[in-house]
Amino acid sequence: MPHEIRLTRRGTFAYVVALALLVLTSQGMFAQTDPLPSWNDGAVKKSIVDFVSRVTSQGGADFVSAEQRIATFDNDGTLWCEHPFYFQLAFAIDRVKAMAPDHPEWKTKQPFKGLLDNDMKALAASGKKGRLDIVTVTHTGMTTDEFARMVTDWTRTARHPRFNRPYTELVYQPMLELLAYLRANGFKTFIVSGGGIEFMRPWTEQVYGIPPEQVVGSSGVVKFQTGADSKPVLMKLAKIEFVDDGPGKPVGINRFIGRRPIFAFGNSDGDLQMLQWTTTGSGPRFAGLVHHTDAEREYAYDRQSKIGKLDKALDEAGTRGWTVVDMKRDWKTVFPAESKEK
Amino acid sequence: MPHEIRLTRRGTFAYVVALALLVLTSQGMFAQTDPLPSWNDGAVKKSIVDFVSRVTSQGGADFVSAEQRIATFDNDGTLWCEHPFYFQLAFAIDRVKAMAPDHPEWKTKQPFKGLLDNDMKALAASGKKGRLDIVTVTHTGMTTDEFARMVTDWTRTARHPRFNRPYTELVYQPMLELLAYLRANGFKTFIVSGGGIEFMRPWTEQVYGIPPEQVVGSSGVVKFQTGADSKPVLMKLAKIEFVDDGPGKPVGINRFIGRRPIFAFGNSDGDLQMLQWTTTGSGPRFAGLVHHTDAEREYAYDRQSKIGKLDKALDEAGTRGWTVVDMKRDWKTVFPAESKEK
Numbered sequence: 001m002p003h004e005i006r007l008t009r010r011g012t013f014a015y016v017v018a019l020a021l022l023v024l025t026s027q028g029m030f031a032q033t034d035p036l037p038s039w040n041d042g043a044v045k046k047s048i049v050d051f052v053s054r055v056t057s058q059g060g061a062d063f064v065s066a067e068q069r070i071a072t073f074d075n076d077g078t079l080w081c082e083h084p085f086y087f088q089l090a091f092a093i094d095r096v097k098a099m100a101p102d103h104p105e106w107k108t109k110q111p112f113k114g115l116l117d118n119d120m121k122a123l124a125a126s127g128k129k130g131r132l133d134i135v136t137v138t139h140t141g142m143t144t145d146e147f148a149r150m151v152t153d154w155t156r157t158a159r160h161p162r163f164n165r166p167y168t169e170l171v172y173q174p175m176l177e178l179l180a181y182l183r184a185n186g187f188k189t190f191i192v193s194g195g196g197i198e199f200m201r202p203w204t205e206q207v208y209g210i211p212p213e214q215v216v217g218s219s220g221v222v223k224f225q226t227g228a229d230s231k232p233v234l235m236k237l238a239k240i241e242f243v244d245d246g247p248g249k250p251v252g253i254n255r256f257i258g259r260r261p262i263f264a265f266g267n268s269d270g271d272l273q274m275l276q277w278t279t280t281g282s283g284p285r286f287a288g289l290v291h292h293t294d295a296e297r298e299y300a301y302d303r304q305s306k307i308g309k310l311d312k313a314l315d316e317a318g319t320r321g322w323t324v325v326d327m328k329r330d331w332k333t334v335f336p337a338e339s340k341e342k
Numbered sequence: 343m344p345h346e347i348r349l350t351r352r353g354t355f356a357y358v359v360a361l362a363l364l365v366l367t368s369q370g371m372f373a374q375t376d377p378l379p380s381w382n383d384g385a386v387k388k389s390i391v392d393f394v395s396r397v398t399s400q401g402g403a404d405f406v407s408a409e410q411r412i413a414t415f416d417n418d419g420t421l422w423c424e425h426p427f428y429f430q431l432a433f434a435i436d437r438v439k440a441m442a443p444d445h446p447e448w449k450t451k452q453p454f455k456g457l458l459d460n461d462m463k464a465l466a467a468s469g470k471k472g473r474l475d476i477v478t479v480t481h482t483g484m485t486t487d488e489f490a491r492m493v494t495d496w497t498r499t500a501r502h503p504r505f506n507r508p509y510t511e512l513v514y515q516p517m518l519e520l521l522a523y524l525r526a527n528g529f530k531t532f533i534v535s536g537g538g539i540e541f542m543r544p545w546t547e548q549v550y551g552i553p554p555e556q557v558v559g560s561s562g563v564v565k566f567q568t569g570a571d572s573k574p575v576l577m578k579l580a581k582i583e584f585v586d587d588g589p590g591k592p593v594g595i596n597r598f599i600g601r602r603p604i605f606a607f608g609n610s611d612g613d614l615q616m617l618q619w620t621t622t623g624s625g626p627r628f629a630g631l632v633h634h635t636d637a638e639r640e641y642a643y644d645r646q647s648k649i650g651k652l653d654k655a656l657d658e659a660g661t662r663g664w665t666v667v668d669m670k671r672d673w674k675t676v677f678p679a680e681s682k683e684k
Contacts, residue, residue, distance in 0.1 A: 067553060144596055188555070201600045211409060212600030213530070213556075222596055224589035224615055231622045232615065234596050247566035254486055254564055254576050256598060258543045258554030273566055273574065280573045 035181040037332070038174040044330045047323045048178065051286045055262065056185050062284040064262055066186035071263040072216075072253060072274060073179070075193035075200060077308040078267045078290050079208060081170040083299040084161065085307060088199050091154050095138040140220060140238040143227070144198060147236055151202045165338065168207050172290075173336045175265075179208055187263065192216045192253055194245035194270055198236070216256040218244045245270045250277035262286065272313040275322060287322040289313060294328040298335075377523040379674070380516040386672045389665045390520065393628045397604065398527050404626040406604055408528035413605040414558075414595060414616060415521070417535035417542060419650040420609045420632050421550060423512040425641040426503065427649060430541050433496050437480040482562060482580040485569070486540060489578055493544045507680065510549050514632075515678045517607075521550055529605065534558045534594055536587035536612055540578070558598040560586045587612045592619035604628065614655040617664060629664040631655060636670040640677075 039045040054062040055069065076082040096106070096115050106112030111130030114122030123130065139147065155168045163170060179189050189210055191200060197217030204210045219241045227233035244252040250273050253261065264271075264278040267290040275287040291310065292301050302310040317324050327334065381387040396404040397411065418424040438448070438457050448454030453472030456464030465472065481489065497510045505512060521531050531552055533542060539559030546552045561583045569575035586594040592615050595603065606613075606620040609632040617629040633652065634643050644652040659666050669676065 067547070070555075190555075197597075197600070205409070213412075213532075213598065215600060219597060222593050224592045224619070232592065232618050234592060250566045250574065250576060251564050255539070255561060256555065258539070258557060276574050277566070 035184065036174065036177050038177055040330050040332050042330060044323055044325050048181075048286070048288070051263070051284065052182065052185050055284050064283060068259065068262065069182075069185070069187040070190065070257060070259055070261040071182050071187045071265075072190045072192040072257075072261040072278070073175070073264070074266040074268070074271045074274070075191050075195055075217075076267075077292065078265055078271070079171055079175050079179075079191070080167070081160070081172075081298060082308050083301070086195070087167045087170075088195050090158065090160075090167065091151065091199065092134050092138040094154060094158055095150065096134060099137065136238045139196065139198075140236045143233040143235055144222060145233070147198055148202045151199055155203050163335070165335075168203055169339065170335055171207055172331070173333050174331045175290075176208065176336065178265075179210070182263065183209065188214065190214045190216060190253075190257060190261075192244065192249050192264075192274060194218055194243070194248075196220075197244075216244055216252045218242060218248075247273045249274035253277065264288070265290070266313070267292065268308040268310050269313050272316065275313065275316075279320065279322070287317070287320070288325060289317050289322060290325045291327060293326050294331075294334065296328075298327060377526065378516065378519050380519055382672050382674055384672060386665055386667055390523075390628070390630070393605070393626065394524065394527050397626050406625060410601065410604065411524075411527070411529040412532065412599060412601055412603040413524050413529045413607075414532045414534040414599075414603040414620070415517070415606070416608040416610070416613045416616070417533050417537055417559075418609075419634065420607055420613070421513055421517050421521075421533070422509070423502070423514075423640060424650050425643070428537070429509045429512075430537050432500065432502075432509065433493065433541065434476050434480040436496060436500055437492065438476060441479065478580045481538065481541075482578045485575040485577055486564060487575070489540055490544045493541055497545050505677070507677075510545055511681065512677055513549055514673070515675050516673045517632075518550065518678065520607075521552070524605065525551065530556065532556045532558060532595075532599060532603075534586065534591050534606075534616060536560055536585070536590075538562075539586075558586055558594045560584060560590075589615045591616035595619065606630070607632070608655065609634065610650040610652050611655050614658065617655065617658075621662065621664070629659070629662070630667060631659050631664060632667045633669060635668050636673075636676065638670075640669060 036045055036048070054060060055064040057063055073079055076086055080087065093115055096112060100106055100112070100116055103112070106116060111123050111126035111133055114120070114126060115134065126133070142150075155166060158167060159165060160167055160170055182189055191204060191208070191210055191214065193200060193216070195217050197215060197219045200215050200217055201212040204215050205212065221237045221239040221241045223235045223237055224232060225235055242248065242252065246269075249271065253274065260281045261278045262281070262284065263286040264274050265288040266275060271289070275289075279285040279287045289310065291314070292299050292308070294300060301308065302314060314324070316322070325331070378387055378390070396402060397406040399405055415421055418428055422429065435457055438454060442448055442454070442458055445454070448458060453465050453468035453475055456462070456468060457476065468475070484492075497508060500509060501507060502509055502512055524531055533546060533550070533552055533556065535542060535558070537559050539557060539561045542557050542559055543554040546557050547554065563579045563581040563583045565577045565579055566574060567577055584590065584594065588611075591613065595616065602623045603620045604623070604626065605628040606616050607630040608617060613631070617631075621627040621629045631652065633656070634641050634650070636642060643650060644656060656666070658664070667673070
């Protein structure tokens with residue numbers, strides 16, 4: 001060993017300690033400065049950080065005042081998982097099963113018979129009318145308060161068939177970080193989902209930090225009337241009011257938010273018009289798509305999928321330069337670590 | 343002058359200075375501690391301050407967490423003046439007059455003829471159909487962006503016939519203070535109005551500090567389509583979508599906000615159900631009504647008025663102990679001081 005780099009034992013020890021300190025310190029620094037630790041470094045993460053940096057740089061050409069920093073997110077497949085079927089359908093199925101003892105007639109009546117027998121073919125054969133019947137018996141005929149309690153109870157007890165975790169734990173950790181990162185930079189975050197507005201609101205604040213008044217979704221007609229104890233109630237009626245999907249998303253954004261987002265994220269063709277509406281406003285705009293490419297950690301699907309079909313929007317993302325998240329490549333983790341209290 | 347209170351000239355000077363300082367300081371202190379300077383002291387002001395104090399006292403029996411502090415306000419007659427007719431009607435009339443040169447057929451066609459001739463009898467005779475025709479030509483057939491520009495232009499140029507001030511200056515100074523006071527105490531303030539949502543949103547942030555996403559109102563159907571430059575637009579169609587009045591107010595609150603207010607203010611029977619919905623929730627609740635009793639500084643009307651009729655809600659306020667503002671008695675000033683740039 002040449003003289004120049006010979007070290008005493010004490011010197012070696014000091015060197016190792018210094019090195020360890022350096023490593024620990026830089027890790028600490030990295031953890032402090034990286035707002036998106038579950039995103040792998042690369043073009044996607046960079047496009048997000050660059051956009052946020054541009055619109056928040058006071059005096060910069062692309063600065064956007066805080067009240068205009070509206071960010072909208074689809075829910076199913078963008079903030080939480082949507083396979084093997086929409087979680088709201090899982091809720092409806094569980095409700096039918098729970099209600100079945102009071103409905104002996106369902107044993108012989110479709111679509112309920114198919115559902116109770118786990119006969120998915122018969123269920124599918126009942127078509128749109130069948131689905132509507134299931135939604136009607138599970139989502140209407142009760143007050144808004146009663147429905148919210150049913151949803152809350154369900155989120156506490158139901159488990160996803162593959163991951164065996166509560167559905168509200170099957171949210172995407174990288175997206176939770178993105179929501180928090182945007183809010184820390186003065187953005188107001190909204191959900192704009194095809195899912196039922198009353199199905200999401202009971203848990204979005206706790207799970208995403210998004211309060212009920214920032215949730216836009218599909219809805220049924222609700223009626224103000226006097227309840228049994230002569231107190232007013234809002235009854236959920238069996239009539240669709242608004243479908244917040246596809247071209248309905250910009251309409252819902254206009255109705256509920258009243259200004260155009262500068263940042264939007266989706267994952268399917270149902271989000272296409274929201275992304276078009278977001279990106280065709282003047283000034284800096286960001287559009288993102290979650291591409292489900294990870295059959296191992298989650299699911300892999302796009303152009304052929306019955307749930308969360310991503311086809312036209314994927315083409316348009318290419319043409320327009322929208323950011324496409326490749327789940328397998330871009331996400332270090334998919335779901336949050338399991339809570340210990342299970 | 344007895345010896346005990348004889349003062350030297352220097353002593354007198356010091357005394358006067360001290361007294362002046364004392365007066366100035368206490369005025370300063372008073373201004374700092376009274377969040378509602380345009381409200382006269384009395385039971386009404388006390389009921390507001392007591393309520394806010396109760397729900398914000400951490401550890402107190404009536405403490406309400408900040409995210410539950412939802413406050414909803416009617417607009418016409420509660421936050422701004424609504425006489426001699428709803429300001430949105432004034433906007434519609436001004437629009438018809440501005441559009442008339444392009445519509446020679448209106449010279450002979452009701453309700454436009456009556457409107458252009460200032461023939462209020464003929465206009466009234468055209469009834470509901472006539473009013474709908476006026477709303478249709480002035481509020482539909484353009485994009486949401488175009489309509490917002492029309493409203494903004496109108497608020498800048500139009501003047502109230504009696505007060506000769508821009509309509510957006512005919513807001514109630516005591517209510518502006520109340521909105522700011524609630525927000526300073528962690529409340530989120532919303533408008534819940536029978537007026538058109540797209541008519542209010544262009545100016546509510548500047549005038550009330552209430553952003554578009556916290557404005558609930560009546561709406562027409564809006565359609566997403568491709569504009570002339572192949573960019574997407576939202577077209578306002580001639581079809582009513584939602585009437586946010588009477589029993590529609592709790593429905594609108596549920597739809598847009600998704601939780602029940604703990605504080606609500608109105609001024610007419612159209613607000614009755616909102617106040618019922620607010621006050622029948624559990625925990626501390628506040629309901630207020632503005633009673634227009636001041637013909638000199640504003641207007642005096644209630645049970646017989648065609649605009650802003652206050653009859654059933656006034657009775658119910660008595661029964662239920664809601665707070666009724668007597669404008670003449672309770673408000674030191676009605677409108678903000680006139681701006682100097684006129």
